Amino acid sequence: MSGMRRLNAFSYPRPALSRRRFIQGSAAVMAGLAAANCRQNLSGPPSGGGNDGTLHIYTWANYTDDGLSQAFTEKTGIPVVVDIFDSNESMLTKMQAGGGGAYSIIYPSDYMVSEMTELNLLTELDQSRITGLENLKAKWVNPAYDPNNAHSIPFCWGTTGLVYNRKASPGAPVDWDFLWENQAALARRVTLIDDMRETLGATLKSLGYSYNTNNPAEIEAAYKWLLELRPAIAAFKTTGFESELLGGDLSVSMAYSSDAIALALEDDNLEYIIPASGSSLWTDTLAIPATAPNVEAAYQWMNFILDPEVARAAVERLLFATANQAAFDRLPPDIQNNKGLYPPEEVLVKSEGIVAVDEVSTALFDKFWTQVTSA
Amino acid sequence: MPRSLTWPSLFTALMYAFMYFPIVVLGVYSFSDSRYSSGWGGFSLRWYRALFSDRRIFAALQDSLTIAIVAVAVSAVLGTLMAIGLARYRFWGKALYRGVSYLPLIIPDIAIAVATLVFLASVAVPLSLGTIIAAHIVFCLAYVAVVVSSRLQSLDPNLEEAALDLGATPTQALIKVLIPQLAPAILAGCLLAFVLSMDDLLISSFTAGGGANPLPLEIFSRVRTGVKPDINALSVVLILGSALLAGLAEYVRYRSDRNRQPS
Amino acid sequence: MAPPLAPSPPPSPPWADRLAPRRWLGPVVLLGPAGLWLLLLLVLPTLLILEISLVPGLRLGQPSGGYGLGNYLQILQPIYLRVMGRSLVFALGSTLLCLVLGFPVAYWLALMSPKRWRNLLLVGFILPLWTSSLLRAYAWITILRPSGVVNTLLTALGLPTQNWLNTSTAVFIGLAYSFLPYMVLILYASLEKLDTRLLEAAADLGATPRQGFWKITVPQTMPGIAAGCLLVFIASLGDFVVPTLLGGASSMNISRLIYNQFLGPTRAWGFGSALSMVLIFAVSLAIALLLRYGDRSTVTEAS
Numbered sequence: 001m002s003g004m005r006r007l008n009a010f011s012y013p014r015p016a017l018s019r020r021r022f023i024q025g026s027a028a029v030m031a032g033l034a035a036a037n038c039r040q041n042l043s044g045p046p047s048g049g050g051n052d053g054t055l056h057i058y059t060w061a062n063y064t065d066d067g068l069s070q071a072f073t074e075k076t077g078i079p080v081v082v083d084i085f086d087s088n089e090s091m092l093t094k095m096q097a098g099g100g101g102a103y104s105i106i107y108p109s110d111y112m113v114s115e116m117t118e119l120n121l122l123t124e125l126d127q128s129r130i131t132g133l134e135n136l137k138a139k140w141v142n143p144a145y146d147p148n149n150a151h152s153i154p155f156c157w158g159t160t161g162l163v164y165n166r167k168a169s170p171g172a173p174v175d176w177d178f179l180w181e182n183q184a185a186l187a188r189r190v191t192l193i194d195d196m197r198e199t200l201g202a203t204l205k206s207l208g209y210s211y212n213t214n215n216p217a218e219i220e221a222a223y224k225w226l227l228e229l230r231p232a233i234a235a236f237k238t239t240g241f242e243s244e245l246l247g248g249d250l251s252v253s254m255a256y257s258s259d260a261i262a263l264a265l266e267d268d269n270l271e272y273i274i275p276a277s278g279s280s281l282w283t284d285t286l287a288i289p290a291t292a293p294n295v296e297a298a299y300q301w302m303n304f305i306l307d308p309e310v311a312r313a314a315v316e317r318l319l320f321a322t323a324n325q326a327a328f329d330r331l332p333p334d335i336q337n338n339k340g341l342y343p344p345e346e347v348l349v350k351s352e353g354i355v356a357v358d359e360v361s362t363a364l365f366d367k368f369w370t371q372v373t374s375a
Numbered sequence: 376m377p378r379s380l381t382w383p384s385l386f387t388a389l390m391y392a393f394m395y396f397p398i399v400v401l402g403v404y405s406f407s408d409s410r411y412s413s414g415w416g417g418f419s420l421r422w423y424r425a426l427f428s429d430r431r432i433f434a435a436l437q438d439s440l441t442i443a444i445v446a447v448a449v450s451a452v453l454g455t456l457m458a459i460g461l462a463r464y465r466f467w468g469k470a471l472y473r474g475v476s477y478l479p480l481i482i483p484d485i486a487i488a489v490a491t492l493v494f495l496a497s498v499a500v501p502l503s504l505g506t507i508i509a510a511h512i513v514f515c516l517a518y519v520a521v522v523v524s525s526r527l528q529s530l531d532p533n534l535e536e537a538a539l540d541l542g543a544t545p546t547q548a549l550i551k552v553l554i555p556q557l558a559p560a561i562l563a564g565c566l567l568a569f570v571l572s573m574d575d576l577l578i579s580s581f582t583a584g585g586g587a588n589p590l591p592l593e594i595f596s597r598v599r600t601g602v603k604p605d606i607n608a609l610s611v612v613l614i615l616g617s618a619l620l621a622g623l624a625e626y627v628r629y630r631s632d633r634n635r636q637p638s
Numbered sequence: 639m640a641p642p643l644a645p646s647p648p649p650s651p652p653w654a655d656r657l658a659p660r661r662w663l664g665p666v667v668l669l670g671p672a673g674l675w676l677l678l679l680l681v682l683p684t685l686l687i688l689e690i691s692l693v694p695g696l697r698l699g700q701p702s703g704g705y706g707l708g709n710y711l712q713i714l715q716p717i718y719l720r721v722m723g724r725s726l727v728f729a730l731g732s733t734l735l736c737l738v739l740g741f742p743v744a745y746w747l748a749l750m751s752p753k754r755w756r757n758l759l760l761v762g763f764i765l766p767l768w769t770s771s772l773l774r775a776y777a778w779i780t781i782l783r784p785s786g787v788v789n790t791l792l793t794a795l796g797l798p799t800q801n802w803l804n805t806s807t808a809v810f811i812g813l814a815y816s817f818l819p820y821m822v823l824i825l826y827a828s829l830e831k832l833d834t835r836l837l838e839a840a841a842d843l844g845a846t847p848r849q850g851f852w853k854i855t856v857p858q859t860m861p862g863i864a865a866g867c868l869l870v871f872i873a874s875l876g877d878f879v880v881p882t883l884l885g886g887a888s889s890m891n892i893s894r895l896i897y898n899q900f901l902g903p904t905r906a907w908g909f910g911s912a913l914s915m916v917l918i919f920a921v922s923l924a925i926a927l928l929l930r931y932g933d934r935s936t937v938t939e940a941s
Contacts, residue, residue: 083586090901099502101502373898381746383742397778398766453672457671459668461669472673493907494679
């Protein structure tokens, strides 16, 4: 073949810096500089300096919008960049695998706060730098998952329930059982939350057990019961079912109240219900990671969010249930009385928060969840 | 039977329709006023307006372009040199080297993404835009090398020999004779690598961190969290961009074929 | 007119020859940087996931135990074998679909289309490849959902509506759509080189067109067919976007499973690495099969 060549037998004096080598050399130097620069920017020490002054936030969808970030930037002059995650575990993975070095504010859920505190991934909050802590509702002043709010500030809370399309559903659900009872009519028109503890927990609840059971027999019963529902399940989606539900392609979706209420208010055909036998009560919080590059900006963001006026405006736009009593008092009555957002006490009593279970049970949950989603 | 109405031609026409059908659907819905893409809502440009005022999309596009341009630039150099080296020299372990250079084309994206993430996590390198670029260079240089290699096989070696006979150093012969001959292939390889880098989802989602948000990642997260139809408008814009690139690639190939014919 | 040859220096002794820069400078400069990059960011990581795949039960953030085959044994559980089987079915099915749909197109393009427009027509067919695969899969969601375009057309024609979204059917359609251009491209390259005189000779000797096709065209293009099938097979086996967006709850394939191990709730990195190694092995097996039948230059030309 013409491509093969023997080693060049001619000998010449060693060439001076050739153009090719120069280009190569500078490419290597530039690449090296770029790499070094990036790394310096993103793995700087927590006490600032060496970062570009931007506040990077890692949060759930629907908790911040352009209006909020722009208001913050106008007030403090700090630019804001928001990244979205869709599950606590993927956020934790990113933080642990080295991808979270740029974030100064994260939004872990209650049980994740406990876990991250144990892993030393969160900074202990200097409460003297935070104004507005007195605005919190009584229930969240000293929560079980984070005593005295040492590492996190409660941001919003909610329940997990069912949102359904009146026109496309074979009835109005009242409880989790509705899904199993109407399985045939719901063939591939149901979506469930893509979260192991939420979905298996809901199944446990529908069988009369607790979300946080450590009993292997109960967990297995829930797994088998969930398997029976499979023909009705279109997909496991935490969010993303909205347009299909609105269009009638889906009948019922399991959803977090913060997502569902905003959706239900958009269209009269949709309604959110909290299942009668109880659901999960969750809290999402604000926290500062241990590796945060811009701690000063992080505290400013926290104070900004805790400000009652800002919180009220955010709730009115984004429709989540706030943990801020002062903001709640300023809300218009129709939102205050929204049963989905702020359920009455008798409903709340039957719901439970998800906490970590023991290792054996966690392994069981893992195993059954993988089997359900892979079947 | 008229020549144009044979069943292969009809079938081919059907397949062309099949290929362009989703693109046409995206285009049609990008002009529809309805929010839920389940019915025509009247002609409207609101999604294009929403698209052009969407800061996140443009930041994501900027990230993607940065990654693609840097990765392709570095890969063009590295990949071309590697192809030339493989064509020119015999050495111990050459088959192994060649095999390794084909690996990025063969191993599925998910495996490469997983391996890169595990590696970066193990040596505690923080994830950033730079890590995405580094990961992209791996497969970009493999594609450039493959395209340039196949062109090298059909080159006339006498030109380079003649240059050497005329007193050029090997380096000069390389730069002034070989590289210009390879230029169309290098460009074709770069275009291919560019398209692949812009389209990459898995490697980016595994190696992204620290605020880096390439466009496919942004689109994927939007599709999963409830799409607003400005994605349709974005698709149309991107498709037009790709058509332009494809046209450019074809033009380059056409020119290089014409230049090759006299020899 | 030609300038005189440069004088060659006296021959040097063998050991100096081996160490002289001019011998190894060239190869090192040409092959070194790329080789180093591949070594550092491809070979080393692959060896690393091989290593952690041998640590049973390795999870991110938890201390690891000793070596063992636990992760691989876990793959042998029925649930995971089913996922593997499903991935194979998807890959084989889409390969077959692409072959059946793509061969007539390549045939017409290579042998029957007007010569002037041939290249343009080919590029026209390949053009969708240049757009984002993510967006093309997303387009299919719009088309296949119960209130989507397909059902609108079916209703207009009076036919019963289908709900193909979130089923295997949607995955097959999506995969075939994504990889059909590759198949056509490779088959085209192979068919272009077909010597039509053989077909003429066969016709002269009394063969029907069908005999000519099966006894001449197909065997002659077999390397291209093999290469195309291999490419589509590998691409479909490891595809993530189409099964995720179009497949729903019942189409977990190996790519999604691996993704879930790393970026999902279980964070079982050891198990995920074992799955990745199995995938790499399956792909290598397929390639080994190709090298027995196929034509590598066809593949490189096609890329």
